[in-house]
Amino acid sequence: MKKHLTAVLGMAMLTGMTTYHRRALVIPLFGAQAVTETTSQPQQIAKGVWFFVGDKSKGYSNTTVIEMEDYLIVVDANYPGRAKELVQIVKGLSPKPVRYVFDTHAHGDHSYGNAVWTASGATTLAFQGVALDMDKWEPTRWRQAMPKRADLRETGQNDVQRPQKLIYGHKLVLKDKMRDVEFLAFGWGHTEGDGYVWLPRERILCTGDGAVNGPYNKVIDANLTNWPKALDRVAHLRPLHVLPGHGKAGDAEILTGQAQFFRDLRRAVADDIAKGQKPPAMTVELPAADRNWVPISRPDLWQQDIATMYLELVSHKPAGSLPHEWK
Numbered sequence: 001m002k003k004h005l006t007a008v009l010g011m012a013m014l015t016g017m018t019t020y021h022r023r024a025l026v027i028p029l030f031g032a033q034a035v036t037e038t039t040s041q042p043q044q045i046a047k048g049v050w051f052f053v054g055d056k057s058k059g060y061s062n063t064t065v066i067e068m069e070d071y072l073i074v075v076d077a078n079y080p081g082r083a084k085e086l087v088q089i090v091k092g093l094s095p096k097p098v099r100y101v102f103d104t105h106a107h108g109d110h111s112y113g114n115a116v117w118t119a120s121g122a123t124t125l126a127f128q129g130v131a132l133d134m135d136k137w138e139p140t141r142w143r144q145a146m147p148k149r150a151d152l153r154e155t156g157q158n159d160v161q162r163p164q165k166l167i168y169g170h171k172l173v174l175k176d177k178m179r180d181v182e183f184l185a186f187g188w189g190h191t192e193g194d195g196y197v198w199l200p201r202e203r204i205l206c207t208g209d210g211a212v213n214g215p216y217n218k219v220i221d222a223n224l225t226n227w228p229k230a231l232d233r234v235a236h237l238r239p240l241h242v243l244p245g246h247g248k249a250g251d252a253e254i255l256t257g258q259a260q261f262f263r264d265l266r267r268a269v270a271d272d273i274a275k276g277q278k279p280p281a282m283t284v285e286l287p288a289a290d291r292n293w294v295p296i297s298r299p300d301l302w303q304q305d306i307a308t309m310y311l312e313l314v315s316h317k318p319a320g321s322l323p324h325e326w327k
């Protein structure tokens with residue numbers, strides 16, 4: 001018998017926490033090494049590769065620090081408050097300077113700390129699409145976030161600092177005696193400017209929000225049709241370690257699970273459209289395997305997922321290309 005998510009959802013409403021949520025806090029990753037919720041304690045994925053889980057209560061994203069022969073690379077600038085913390089934390093990892101900070105995409109939790117990093121001597125780096133996305137959305141979103149975020153107000157700025165160095169095309173490789181680092185674009189998924197960081201020798205992949213490990217994705221800027229196809233191409237890298245933009249580190253199942261979630265959501269919403277239903281009246285049921293990506297404790301976000309998929313299906317255009325506001 002197929003177990004459906006609606007049953008799980010019902011249970012979650014009653015208990016306030018689902019079984020898998022509870023399990024996710026203690027699940028050991030990479031053998032016996034349990035991952036803590038602490039945001040200043042890095043998880044060492046390989047020699048010279050550290051992964052930090054960001055504090056969700058502050059909206060922070062995750063961070064990866066990669067050691068090169070003479071310098072460090074930081075994946076995702078984060079919010080300014082977290083960037084300030086990380087500038088200090090990174091000094092404890094290595095005496096080498098942070099030379100590059102890569103924005104995986106233009107969302108504030110990944111890029112609003114750009115100016116903190118450049119003030120500390122780093123160069124910010126992103127695919128061209130990230131700058132184009134910023135030009136589309138900013139400074140509106142920065143200013144909308146200001147009343148809610150002291151760390152933005154404390155910068156004294158009114159806009160996100162654009163990445164200083166842009167990558168044109170789909171690939172940039174940084175290489176030295178210590179390792180190769182590839183910056184890769186696979187097309188419009190979470191945002192039009194999505195970028196990934198791939199360490200081919202260690203088979204470590206940083207996904208930004210192209211794939212997250214949990215119900216943390218915001219889909220309003222997405223191309224929901226292309227996203228799972230992009231993730232299929234990403235999965236061809238066959239990573240051993242997947243370091244997502246939110247949630248715990250894991251393996252390639254984060255990629256395949258995220259893609260399957262969107263495919264199942266698409267099918268379920270299309271079925272409801274065929275029955276003449278519209279959101280918010282739709283009762284979308286997904287297979288139990290998708291539960292990691294469904295925002296059970298945030299019915300507003302779940303409704304947003306459904307409504308965004310609906311919009312994309314009825315308009316035949318990427319949802320993110322339709323006029324919309326951040327909410």
Ligand SMILES: [Zn+2]
Nearest residue numbers: 061109209245
């Ligand atoms: Zn994010």
